[in-house]
Amino acid sequence: MELSKGDYNHEVNNIICDEAINVPGYDPSIQLQLGEERRALLKADLFILPFIVLCFCFLQFDRTNIGNALTDTLRKDIHVDNSDINLAQTLFTVGFVITELPFNMISRYIGAERFLPVTMFLWGIATWSQIFMKDPSGLCAARFFIGALEGGYIPSIALYISKLYTNQELALRYAIFWGSNSFAGILGGPLSIGLLSLGGRGGLHGWQWLFLIEGSLTCFLGVVMYLYLPHSPASPKSFFGKSYNIFTDREATILITRAIKNDPTKGMRYGKPVLPSHILETFMDWRLYGHIVAALLSMVMISPMNTYAPSIIKSLGFTSLQANGLNSVGSACALVLSVTLAFSSDKLGERGFHIAVGYLWGAAGLLWLALAADGVSKWVLYGGVVWTQMGMGSAQAISAAWLTAKMEDHKRPVALAAYVMSIQLANFPGNVLFQTQDAPRYTHGLIIAASCVIAAAVVILFWKLLYRVFDNGDRGVEAKTTVIELGR
Known part of the structure; x- marks a missing residue:
């Protein structure tokens, strides 16, 4: 087939030489010999991903343990009401958003494995320092600094993971990574029961023990992260003249080569900073906006549900300890749903419909909880909480993987930062959605959140149509980028 001049230029621009x-x-x-690729991939799955999940669990503990603390005596001890709590959570989001892009750019340049352990250690200090809070001002200050120090963590780790896998494998791995939210939810309830029960010992309240121990563990994990994560599969950490690598030289070569062969843009700016022109270029790319708008709309529900779900469950007639324990069930179900959706998405090579299913699942739970009759059993209402928690964020990993695949590698740090920022920006409306006068069911807030989630599903399906017409369907940049070997 003969190419026009315009087609020729397009093809040349998408050819990268070895x-x-x-x-x-x-x-x-x-x-490659038989089975080598599978063994190298399995090693990344077993030695890198689980540790990253563990680190992300503690990020989630430290950002959501305020909800567990509210089932204890925190409100009375520091004299706060829903308005104070909502303001504190809003300031958390402000801190998170303003550091998201600059922290991600720093992380891209010096390496996530170098920069993120430092920020993790510092937000661990901010977390346990909450034991000194005496009034609403102290709560607001603490939440702001925790949010600011956590900024950049999620997109930086997502970019770190993308270097190990092909674009077609990312949805499942991102789902496992984002599944840390669910792991933290599963573990957070029982852990908070144990920590809150320490109240009175050492002159500390239960909520102070919760912040102290979880923050201290975060600091410790930050040190371990610095020592453990390699710079890349082929670049191990070195200490006192000695180096240790999780991967053999051949395994490292296999992982790096297969990822770059799949998407050659991953090899073009190795060790180079993000330039201002890359930021502008990313925000001028139309593909970005469907993902960030859908993410913002779909996640309006997550902040109020994370903060008030234990309190909602408690209001149904359960004790504080029972409410924290039952709050873990939805997280376990969410983990199953998110991994199942991502596995199916990778297997079938389809993104848009899978994302819409995850969004609408959460919307159904919100409407269930909001519209159930007043006289129904507490277990029916609790079912609505669980169903909502299952859908919360269940499709975000697929959308992030889709966005990652659609962007050339020099745009990915900015695109991923913008994506996570949009999720955090959803906290602004989310933090004021549940008002004291609407307690304990928060019916009006739940209906508004459900409407936003349904709108998100419409947006992502429209973007799927645009991709189908203009950009190779669900496939990423690998569909139009070729690597050639000189001399062959």
Whole structure:
């Protein structure tokens, strides 16, 4: 088929020569033996992903343990009401958003494995420092600093993961990573029961023990993270002249080469900073906006549900300890749903419909909880809480993987930061959605949240149509980018 001049230029612009790729471990001439690729991939799955999940669990503990603390005597001890709590959570979001992009740019340049352990150690200090809170001002200050220090963590780790896998494998791995929210929810309830029960010991309230122990563990994990995560599969950490690597040289070469062969843009700016022109170029890319608008609308529900779900469950007639324990069930179900959706999405190579299913699942739970008759059993209402928690964020990993695949690698740090920022910006309307006068069911807030989630599903399906017409359907940049080997 003869190409027009415009088509020719387009094709040339999307061809990358091996000579232009200078990444340690990259070897386009490698010949694989049977089972080698599978074993290298399994090693990344077993030695990198679980540790990243553990670290993200503590980020989630430290950002949501305020909900567990509210079932204890926190309100009375520091004299706060819903308005104070909503303001504190809003300031948390402000801190998170303003550091998201700059922290992600720093992380991209010096390495997530170097920068993020430092921020993790510092937000651990901010978390346990909450034991000194005496009034609403102290709560607001603490939440702001925790949010600011957590900024950049999620997109930086997502970018770190993307270097290990092909674009077609990312939805499942991102779902496991984002599943840390669910793991934290599963573990957070029982953990909070134990920590809150320490109230009175050492002169501390239960909520003070909760913040002290979880914050201290976060600090410890930040140190371990710095020592453990390699710079890349082919670039191990070195200490006192000795280095240790999780991967053999051949395993590292296999992982790096297969990821770059799948998407050659991953090899073009290795070790180089994000430039201002890249930020502008990313925000001028139309593909970004469907994902961030849908993410914002779909996540309006997450902040109020994370904060008030234990209190809602308690209002149904359960004790504080029972409410914290029952709050874990929805997180366990959410983990199953998110991983199932992501596995199906990767297997079928389809993104948009899977995202819409996850969104609408959460909307159904919100409407269930909001519209159930007043006289129904407490277990029926509790079912609505669980169903809502199942859908919360269940499709965000698929959308992030889709966005990652659609963006060239120099745009990915900014695009991922913008995506996570949009999720956090949803906290602004979310933090004022549940008002004291609407307690304990918060019916009006639930209906508004459900409407936003349904709108998000419409947006993502419309974007799927645009991709179908203008941008190779559900496929990413690998569909239009070729790597050639000089001399062959």
